[in-house]
Amino acid sequence: MAVLEKLPNLKRLRLYSGSYMGSKLVCSAGGFPKLETLRLCYLYFLEEWRMEKGAMPSLQILDLDYVPKLEMIPEGLKFVWTLRQLNVTDMYKSFMDRLRVNK
Template identity: 50%
Template sequence: MPTLEKLPNLRILKLDHGAFTGKKMVCSAECFPKLDSLTLGWLENLEEWTVDEGAMPTLRHLEIGHCRKLKMLPDGLRFITTLRQLKIEMMPMAFKDKLVEGGEDFFKVQHVPSIIFLNLYEK
């Protein structure tokens, strides 16, 4: 990620099917300055994701699917006020339960106008 996040004009990034193999992904402050859309899918080793304040300042669409070891969204997501759509697909029902109103992580996404959950499963 340290190399990718410095690309100044990157607008769409899709990491899937082993494109990222680490356990922890970090998006540092000022990373991806023009990123509009981010997709994380089938990242089977991903357990933790950190987003620093100031990261991805223009992100509008975020999609996460099939990242079964990822237990929660990063706290720093609350600072991405441009986010308009969050799509969660093929993740455990417990992941959704944290994000809905009243859930322990709702504060991270309460500013997002459209949150879509598809094909969730019980673990």
């Protein structure tokens, strides 16, 4: 993500099966400055997602669709004041239970 997050005018990003094979995703402070929509879909290997304070300051829509090993949404998402919509589809019950407890 180190290269993608530096693209100054990127507004929409969709990562589907095979487009990201790592187990850890890190979004740095100041990264993705104009990103409005992020969709993570069928990322079979993603287990951990970390977002630093100041990352994705323009994010409005986040879609998570079947990311089976992902433990939880990143703690740093609480600093994204622009987020208006969180769509979670086909995630395991354990993920959904943790999401409910932490809201």
